[in-house]
């Protein structure tokens with residue numbers, strides 16, 4: 001078996017790289033900023049540099065994710081982003097063996113695209129591992145056991161839901177619901193209700209700092225936006241109460257999908273899950289009030305993991321040191 005030195009997650013919000021024996025070494029937005037020129041698009045920034053340009057430049061400059069809902073949407077920009085990010089962690093200028101952690105709902109063709117992408121930026125040996133399995137490993141679960149684990153990872157672009165035992169996914173689903181859709185909804189709602197245009201970066205900050213699933217939370221934050229009518233910058237205070245009706249439907253949708261998955265399982269498996277609880281992870285599960293919301297609206301036992309946004313890449317890091325387990329997971333995927 002090949003000895004893998006790097007693990008990478010090209011997430012809907014962040015790309016993370018784990019280097020064996022070094023740890024989580026990089027986390028930058030999965031973003032590209034580009035400007036159209038007569039010779040084609042010119043890249044102005046990648047990763048963190050692209051995020052800094054969000055909303056700050058002339059209209060023609062686009063800041064976008066080259067990955068949509070876990071799929072490689074723009075191959076060329078993915079290559080540019082990976083080359084840039086690998087250069088940042090590539091201490092020894094040797095990046096031959098890479099493990100890529102991806103969504104569990106991808107077709108064989110989409111998986112091949114990931115292999116081609118990594119090969120095209122100079123990786124020799126590449127293997128694919130479902131990120132939801134890494135989430136379980138990161139949370140300390142024994143995924144080789146016959147005992148079933150159910151995990152839900154609410155990330156930047158999607159929510160992965162999976163039921164896992166004996167090194168493989170018994171049942172898995174991917175929902176196109178994640179933090180970025182919530183950010184867009186926040187920006188639209190503020191424009192509609194308060195007549196102020198804000199950027200997606202501000203909307204994300206609002207979600208993370210003021211967003212809450214407590215019904216009467218008192219968090220608030222002053223934002224700066226542009227008045228739709230006067231076109232003049234205007235400050236406005238947004239409260240958690242403004243955020244709840246925007247965010248809540250996304251969590252309701254996720255819970256519905258999780259419940260549908262559980263109720264479609266064989267009774268031997270679903271009873272195990274009811275005993276052990278459903279694990280929630282992913283950056284968005286750090287939202288204030290999720291625990292309270294689940295208590296009220298989720299019919300099954302549950303728990304939210306620590307380090308929810310990094311648990312998958314940290315699990316992938318552990319796998320880099322367990323070649324035997326890695327071989328079994330790759331074989332079953």
Ligand SMILES: Nc1ncnc2c1ncn2[C@@H]1O[C@H](COP(=O)(O)OP(=O)(O)O)[C@@H](O)[C@H]1O
Pocket residue numbers: 009010011012013014015154155156157158178179180204207208209211282283284285286287288308309310
């Ligand atoms: N406190 C928070 N509340 C709500 N969302 C959060 C919070 N912290 C981070 N996020 C969101 O989590 C998402 C990133 O989660 P992550 O699991 O790293 O995503 P991915 O792996 O899909 O890139 C982003 O949309 C980010 O805004």
Ligand SMILES: [Mg+2]
Pocket residue numbers: 009011012131155156282312
């Ligand atoms: Mg992730």
